[in-house]
Amino acid sequence: MIRYPDRALRTIGVTAPSSGVSEELHHLLEGATAQLEKQGFAVKTTANAWTQKEAKSSPAAVRAKELISIWRDSKVDAIIPPWGGELLLEILEHLDFRKLTPKWLLGYSDISLLSLAVTLNTGIATAHGTNIIDLRGSETDPTTACWIDVLSSTKTSVIKQVSSEKYQKSWDHDKPTPAVFNLTEPTVWKTVSGNAERLEGRLLGGCIDVIRHLVGTPYGNVEAFRKKSIPDEPVIWFLENCEMNTADLKRSLLQMKYAGWFDNCSGIVFGRSEANEPVQGYTAEMVYQELAEQLKVPIVYDADIGHQPPQVILVNGAHALFHVDDGKGRVVQEFR
Template sequence: MNRKKFISSLFTAGALSIAAPVWAESGAAVRKKHRIKVPGYLKEGDLIGITSPAGYISREEVAPSVALMESWGFQVKIGDSVGRRDHTYGGTDAERRDDLQRMLDDDEVKAIMCARGGYGLVRIVDELDFSHFKKVPKWLIGFSDVTVLHGHIHNNLGVATIHSKMCNSFPSNWQTATPIQISTILSIRDALMGTKMQYSAARALSNRLGTAEGVLVGGNLSIIETLAGTASDLNTYGKILFLEDTGEELYSLDRMFWNLKRTGKLANLAGLVVGGFKLKAEGAGSGFGKSIYEIVMEKVEEYNYPICFDFPVGHQVNNFALRCGTKHRLEVRVDGSGLVSI
């Protein structure tokens, strides 16, 4: 398929977009206001640091991402945690913490890409010092376990971040990559360089029509649940919330969506975007009886905001980069399609 035609058709069904920094509500309980800080967009020659604050990854595995980002005109610095190993982690807690801290404090580093997800950020986030990062913000890139950092940075610092694929998702051979792989990886470059972005989702019967504008926040549902009540708790008041997850059974997803409802995270949204939910196979005879669409709609039936399902974000190939903490526009159209733009 012609790549230009593919990309053109991808963005005709609906959209999501980002706008300039805005004032936003920072919490349903406290509702204090802070100004959204958008780090400087990258230009040719800028330095991207790669660190592995969660799971283990080898230097060989990050090589394709390094080569491609260098081809975009960026310089790349590989942190000490890449290649280190402590069981499933990218080094000990102290090694991962110190490597990320160096990246946060290094003014030459203009963006920090987490090499992969897995598990481990919750073990070190409270030991990180964000005082210099707050004065000189830079882009923090990643998803899955990196939702810990997205929530922590948004709640405490009001700095925009990028939810996207990481080094372990870059194709090993760019020449044989599929059109969707190419588009999603290039969306990282576009997000870093300040390109206006638009994303579409195909028609879904459960979509709720409407238009909303608000700061975009979200990430991995199970991580967001575990952050409730902590210093990294995600603040959703007046926001467009996006959610995704993988490897969970339907009953677990139902429990997590009840958590969102009972903690007030669904009550005052501007809009809701539901991304990919790759399910774990249920055991024999343990059928839950509700689909992900029914689980979500049951929890939001009393609210009136627009809802878009099957959005291209999550643990899947069509996982586009999203600038979290910046204002977006959500449109769920009469034909049932969804559009998000920034």
């Protein structure tokens, strides 16, 4: 069974298991903290949320220690790191997953590696979506705003979300908006089949650039997780590509397939990406088509997941229904 957090959302913990915030960018984290406090939340940060050196916030053992410390802090109701980074993988060998009790963890990019590892090794539900830096605006778009609904939820909750109206094509820090994001491009969720699709199953996923590195490690035993936590239930994988070209994307998907990650898969949802650079005319759409034919499952792409915000908030372990039709998407998650 999946273990869902069951506590009111009052205090948010901020720690940096991947990258922290360097001194010249402290104003971003300060702004996010101030906005959250205006909304009535308390915010508690660890020391490494404010440091960054050599591609990480602090040494691996320190990051693990600070993560466990704030996770076990009874006054902290949810953990939202500042943002992703590069080297979260380093901390896994320093974590004792047995010390983790149900508490919400929210983030994406490199943080999704931690989220997936936590769910696979403990059965604790974790959330994929916005980081705390992107909550610094005086306004929040309706898609991103659902983070509060999810992190305020408990077991038996039902969360309904719809696709965004517009998305941000690329980051333009010289043109800040009250909601942080520059949402200018019409959102269109697509399907490989070109038809309406319905996907149902348990959610697992994250940024494929990093979660692929769990394959073949003690921290990425999807088969054991299935047997213990979701026996005989199909999985919907949600995946997003941050930096890979299409050949690297295909290799990564094949590695996951060969490792059995796509066994009993009921569908895959890919997020929008400004990566996916074609290799000799080999496009992302071709990758999706081939995968759909190989796995014989529906595939949705250009969904609100990943590095082209906004993002729907998806919960690893939750039961989900995706309905995609005429460019629009609906997601219903049940915490059961």
